[in-house]
Amino acid sequence: MGTLDWIVVAGYFFVMVAIGIWSRGRVKNIADFFTAGGKMPWWLSGISHHMSGYSAVMFVAFAAEAYRLGLTVYIWWSLTIGIGVGIGAFVFAGRWNRLRAKHDVASPLEYLARRYNVPTQQLMAWCGAVLKVVDIAAKWAAVSILLRGFAGVPIVWGIVLIGAVTMVYSVLGGLWADALTDMGQFVIQGAAGIAMFVAVAAHLGGISFTWTIWEKLPESHSDPLSGPYTFTFFMALFLIKTLEYNGGMWNLAQRYMAAPSGAAAKRSALLSAALWLVWPLVLFFPMWAAPLIVPGMDGNAEQAYVEMGKAMLPAGMIGLVLAGFFSHTMAMVSSDANVISAVITRDMLPKLWKGVANLTADAQLKLARATTFLFIGLSMVIAITSGGQGFVLKVVVDLVAATMGPIAIPLMLGLLPWFRKFGPSAAIASVIGGLGVWAFLYVEQLQKAAFVTKGVLVATPLIVSLVLYIGFGLLKPEPSKDRDVLLESLNHDDDTKPADDEPLSVKA
Numbered sequence: 001m002g003t004l005d006w007i008v009v010a011g012y013f014f015v016m017v018a019i020g021i022w023s024r025g026r027v028k029n030i031a032d033f034f035t036a037g038g039k040m041p042w043w044l045s046g047i048s049h050h051m052s053g054y055s056a057v058m059f060v061a062f063a064a065e066a067y068r069l070g071l072t073v074y075i076w077w078s079l080t081i082g083i084g085v086g087i088g089a090f091v092f093a094g095r096w097n098r099l100r101a102k103h104d105v106a107s108p109l110e111y112l113a114r115r116y117n118v119p120t121q122q123l124m125a126w127c128g129a130v131l132k133v134v135d136i137a138a139k140w141a142a143v144s145i146l147l148r149g150f151a152g153v154p155i156v157w158g159i160v161l162i163g164a165v166t167m168v169y170s171v172l173g174g175l176w177a178d179a180l181t182d183m184g185q186f187v188i189q190g191a192a193g194i195a196m197f198v199a200v201a202a203h204l205g206g207i208s209f210t211w212t213i214w215e216k217l218p219e220s221h222s223d224p225l226s227g228p229y230t231f232t233f234f235m236a237l238f239l240i241k242t243l244e245y246n247g248g249m250w251n252l253a254q255r256y257m258a259a260p261s262g263a264a265a266k267r268s269a270l271l272s273a274a275l276w277l278v279w280p281l282v283l284f285f286p287m288w289a290a291p292l293i294v295p296g297m298d299g300n301a302e303q304a305y306v307e308m309g310k311a312m313l314p315a316g317m318i319g320l321v322l323a324g325f326f327s328h329t330m331a332m333v334s335s336d337a338n339v340i341s342a343v344i345t346r347d348m349l350p351k352l353w354k355g356v357a358n359l360t361a362d363a364q365l366k367l368a369r370a371t372t373f374l375f376i377g378l379s380m381v382i383a384i385t386s387g388g389q390g391f392v393l394k395v396v397v398d399l400v401a402a403t404m405g406p407i408a409i410p411l412m413l414g415l416l417p418w419f420r421k422f423g424p425s426a427a428i429a430s431v432i433g434g435l436g437v438w439a440f441l442y443v444e445q446l447q448k449a450a451f452v453t454k455g456v457l458v459a460t461p462l463i464v465s466l467v468l469y470i471g472f473g474l475l476k477p478e479p480s481k482d483r484d485v486l487l488e489s490l491n492h493d494d495d496t497k498p499a500d501d502e503p504l505s506v507k508a
Contacts, residue, residue: 005151005319012188012323013165016330019181020168033338033368036179038100038257042264044179046271049255051182051189052336053081053245053276058283060142064301066287070221072229074284080238081245082276088246089269094262095415095490096253101261102489107342108253108411114486115414116424118351123431125348128250128407132340133379136333140383149306150322156384162330163380170334170376171369178334179258185330192321193283199312200286203293213289221288228454236459240405247415248408251339262493333376341371405462406434409469417487423478426469434465 040048065073099105109128112121144158153161170178201207214222225234240248246269247253255272256265287305290297294307309321345368359367410427413419438461445452 005322008319009323015184016165016181017168019184020170022180033341033365036258038097038260040179040255040258040260042259042267043271044183045255045259045265046268047186047275048179048182049085049252049268049272050275050279051186052178052251052255053249053272058280059305060145060302063287063290063305065227066284067290067301067304068298069227069229070217070288071224072226073287074280075224076229076234076237077241078276078280078284080234080241082273084238084242085245085269085276086273087242089266089273092246092412092415093256093265093269094493096247096256097259097262097265098490098493100257101493103486105257107345108247108250108257108339109343111486112411112414115483116410116427120410120424120427122348122351123428124407124411125343127403127431127435129340129343129348131403131407132250132336133375134382136336136376136379137382139333140380144383145302147322149303150310150318159380159383163333163376166330166333166337167373167376170337171372178338179255181330181334188323192323193279195313196286196309196321197282200289200293200308203312204289209289210285213292216292217288230453230455232459233453233455236405236455236462240408240458240462243408243412244404246412248404248412250343251336254339254342333379337372337376340375341368344371344375403435403438403461406431406438406465409434409462409465413469415487415490417491419473420484420487421477421479422469422473423476423480423483425476425478426472429472430465430469433468434461437461437464 062073062077096108099111103111105111109121109125112124140159140163141155143162144153144155147153147158147162148155201209204213220226225231245252247256255268259265259268286308290304290308294304294311297304297307309318313321345364349367410430413422414427438457441452441457441460445457
């Protein structure tokens, strides 16, 4: 990287910090910090939802899979998310928003105490928080690998640099800072992605490269599903991503909650779905063409995108592309930090420390900022100790994708009226059973058991969790009038709260 590239990167960091400082003035209370007070425009909510859904993992782990296997990574990743979010626009988005509007919910898990009971809420909160801190550590590792590849910056210093900037604007500005930086990052990554696409097109003879490269690549690179990514894996991931990206990944539920109404949340989800279907194609085509530009990297494919960028881009543009990598990771990490802070502050700490309920509004806001700081710091420490290389894909697929289903099923299906009689027994059995099966399979995988393929590792915990939730729900129904009232209130927008709908923290 040259001087101009470093100027671009430094300018990017400066803008992100400035947004955080400016956003601090918009945060007056804990509702502003966690849900933007329900005042976020639907289009900003949609862009923020999209940006918060992926990170530099795309340019490391997924780029490596695109290099080795071709088209399949778009099919099992981007396509499943785009379709899943589109479905969720009609099923989940409005319901998340009405939890905030009608019940003063500021954390996606806050409603679980009333929907099931407090033990269920705490089980899911602790399991999800542990999962999230490891997931974010993988994101730090991914972006630090890219920074090392482009600029020779050691992984530890890369994590410290990017983490510190993210920490500043996340702690200061809350969800408003997250969303506004998401918007700026959306513009930056748009310019960076188009720059790489144009550079590759110019190198390979024009836009026709998008259909001519397949004749020059191995035949299997054009297969929709190939390698370890089977139809079973695809179907399991489709269900997982539908749950995950409609709120199972807690930070994405926040984007729906921050919109002004349920109808606005639906529009934001449709915008995000459209972006998921179209924009990744612009990013993936250079990755698919990479074997023709930087051949012979199958053994070190995580560096393929870096090497192609260094070979194809002029001074200044490398810095822009690197800033684009940062934008993905920082968008996801800041949103995750905000929602984890919400879960800890609103759901976990009050059960451990009764004094939280008596804190002043100002003290609650300070506690939220302190929690955000500690979460980001812990994830950075885990990333530094991981060593980076090879850690990313293993965490993202083997851990996060495989365990997201058991955690998300009771959370997401609990919002729907069709499961109104499914109570805490079904939810607890679903979480424990699914995670227990994953733990068994993961140990078997470490011992090189041949039957534990990626499809088995991802699909089996999900299936077990779903079967347990439905089985316990049908065999041991636990109807509740209060639960019926809660679910009925989520069916439609209105201007006033129903008389019997108190804040969930009161009835919990």
